[in-house]
Amino acid sequence: MTAAAPSVDGRTPLAATPRPDARVRRARLRRRAVPYLLLAPALVLFGVFKAYPIVSSLLLSLTTGSGSVTRGAGLANYRRLLDDPLFWTALGNTGRILVVQVPVMLALALLMAVGLNAALVRWRVVWRLGIFMPTVTGLVATGVLFAFLLNTESGAVNKALEAIGLSGVDWFGSGFWSRMAIVLVLTWHYTGYNAVIYLAGLQGIPRELYEAAMVDGAGPVRRFTSVTLPALRPVLLFTVVLSTIGTLQLFDEPYVLTRGGPDNATLTVSMYLYDNGFRYFDFGYASAIAYALTLIVSVLGAVQMRLMGERE
Missing domain, CATH: 1.10.3720.10 (MetI-like)
Structure with a gap:
């Protein structure tokens, strides 16, 4: 078994092992990440089927035209509502x-x-x-x-x-x-x-x-x-x-x-x-x-x- 190389001052260095506080931090990060991983599928579904349609319809309300032919209209649709x-x-x-x-x-x-x-x-x-x-x-x-x-x-x-x-x-x-x-x-x-x-x-x-x-x-x-x-x-x-x-x-x-x-x-x-x-x-x-x-x-x-x- 190869011995560890001596240091400059003649002392043998300690083995390169993680410090205990680093292991604790990694364990805490894993524990904190678990809820987000469990929520991720629901968040993705919410974003695709809820948030995206809501934002898209809001942007769509700022356009005019029919079918696929639309153009920007600003607040014209909301002013039209009033009249x-x-x-x-x-x-x-x-x-x-x-x-x-x-x-x-x-x-x-x-x-x-x-x-x-x-x-x-x-x-x-x-x-x-x-x-x-x-x-x-x-x-x-x-x-x-x-x-x-x-x-x-x-x-x-x-x-x-x-x-x-x-x-x-x-x-x-x-x-x-x-x-x-x-x-x-x-x-x-x-x-x-x-x-x-x-x-x-x-x-x-x-x-x-x-x-x-x-x-x-x-x-x-x-x-x-x-x-x-x-x-x-x-x-x-x-x-x-x-x-x-x-x-x-x-x-x-x-x-x-x-x-x-x-x-x-x-x-x-x-x-x-x-x-x-x-x-x-x-x-x-x-x-x-x-x-x-x-x-x-x-x-x-x-x-x-x-x-x-x-x-x-």
Whole structure:
């Protein structure tokens, strides 16, 4: 075995072994790298299928033209939005549906949840399944179903109204009633979903709060307003924001039921976006509509969280 060469001063050098602190640093680096390696596939997929389309559509909103022939337009598409009466019509229709449908649906969902949470209700599992079933029904199938039910001449709803002495409603020939038809479809489809969420929130409220309120002499209404509603504030905020976003993005139901008619009375922002993008192939303007809708959703969500969020 060859001996180590002596140094200049005559002493034998130590073997070239890594210092302990260097090994510790390398081990720490490996441990820190493991989470990023595990996240890498998800980050790559997010970048390819989420971030890239978002950035591309933003750049596309700054162009004009149809198909593959486009040119830079700056903010022209956004200025066009401000002067587009059809866009404001679509936004107004969406807003009218929103201010009616969301409060009615959430109020019904809360009443259903309170009823199902009552100890006297029998077969609660069956009732929960029954109210949740409309949620899993396809939106297109729901629209086709209600198109038959609300048919002016032979629909079951008008037949039922006539059976009790009321006149039938021209559901799809009147602007007001066509919007109410969409409200009816949305309420039927999503009330059970929100009721199940409220039911989970109700079951998480400690019984001691209700017992203390009863000891203080609070009746059912007082307990509901002073105990139930404050305890459900985070759940209420979640459902209000989620329902608002969903209604602002409304597309399937009016597209199947009314195709935006009569006379654009049920044209929504998402339908107008679709028409510009896939009927007229004006992708730049359609992208501008999408970002305008995103801004509206963000502002409304922030306002709702400010008004309904937790207070110190």
